[in-house]
Amino acid sequence: MPRTPKNIPHDHWKLAMTRGIGPIEGRNLLEAFGGATQVLAASVAELAEVLRRGADEVRRNMDAVNVARELEEMDRESVCGMLPGDDDWPELLKTATPEPLALWVRGAFQEADRFSVAVVGSRICTAYGMEQADRFAGWLAQQGFTIVSGGARGIDAAAHRSALRHHGRTVVVLAGGVGRAYPPEHAPLFDSVVAAGGVLCSEFPTYHPSEGGLFPRRNRIISALSLGTLLIEARLNSGALITGRLAAESHGREVMAVPGRIDSPSSEGCHRAIREGWAALVTNVADVSQQLRSSSMLVAGAMAAQARVGTGDCIGVGASAGAGACIGAEANLLHEVKPTSGVLKLTPAMELVLQAARSMRSIDYDVLSQKTNLGIAEVMAAVTRLELSGIRLRNNG
Helix, strand or coil: CCECHHHCCHHHHHHHHCCCCCHHHHHHHHHHHCCHHHHHCCCHHHHHCCCCCCHHHHHHHHHHCCHHHHHHHHHHCCCEEECCCCCCCCHHHHHCCCCCCCEEEEECCCHHHHCEEEEEECCCCCHHHHHHHHHHHHHHHHCCCEEEECCCCCHHHHHHHHHHHCCCCEEEECCCCCCCCCCHHHHHHHHHHHHCCCEEEECCCCCCCCCHHHHHHHHHHHHHCCCEEEEECCCCCCHHHHHHHHHHHHCCCEEEEECCCCCCHHHHHHHHHHHHCCCEECCCHHHHHHHHHHCHHHHHHHHHHHHHHCCCCEEEECCCCCCCCCECCCCCCEEEECCCCCCCCCCHHHHHHHHHHCCCCCCCHHHHHHHHCCCHHHHHHHHHHHHHCCCCCCCCC
């Protein structure tokens, strides 16, 4: 569970709250001095040896931070804190460039949030965009994916609401403090997210305003927390498009884009991403599932995270199915590696697909659909989640 205000190390919190010290500067200072306590004790001259500029201003800002007041505000708003290295620090967030110094959170991350997809787009969107956000986010939520977005008007809010309506999990990443709803009219939505077991998070103090320059920092967290990013009505030079580029270029994640009208400014960013080749065109939920499954970088990243918390079932075809010894009597049949720990709870759809696959010589979506009475899209989603959790269903060769 996240740290309650009384369990937060004051010196690290003071460093994270100091204006002029972002995650890059903070990491450099921690590495140079060996810890937050030593950083806070450093002189202006010592700080200047690490910081490229503004050491005197940073020193003044440090001295002005009132940690006690911030902890009182956190307690008042039922806000907790998280630090890198905490047991519940999201695995995928370690890939953020740079990783946050701390997170302020309402709610708590869960193991299931390793299976997250960002759904982002324009604040000023069309009815078509709202419909697609509702459609894709709702389906992903039903298949057990956590929906991550920025809590903004338009596409973001539609994605969060759809996840809630379909009884799924959703994570809101804010560019301001979690105690100050932005936009203000979304306060009830944010309360609903937390009440439903989701998460409201930020790397800024409780009542920090949502300033324009902070949105790119928020976008990198959205990207890092998600295995893939789905763009819906992203305009040119929009924050949503920046999030997509971060996902593709900085985090090596799958990026998908829903096409819109060719004369609609709302979809110009999506169309450019598709044209330039760094986002896959998707028109239905089966496309999304296939993109998540087929991305080698995505699977490698997810498996690396999985390896740090334990290995689940592993099913493959042929002589090797990953780590461990394979069990099986015939070549070209699915072979099973016994689980080393019960890390992941399978959904009903995953269990149906897994049982059906045991009797198959190769994976065929149509056959799996017939055997399980699930739709093709549901089968593909189940296969995706199985493979990302360490249960691999591959055709030989």
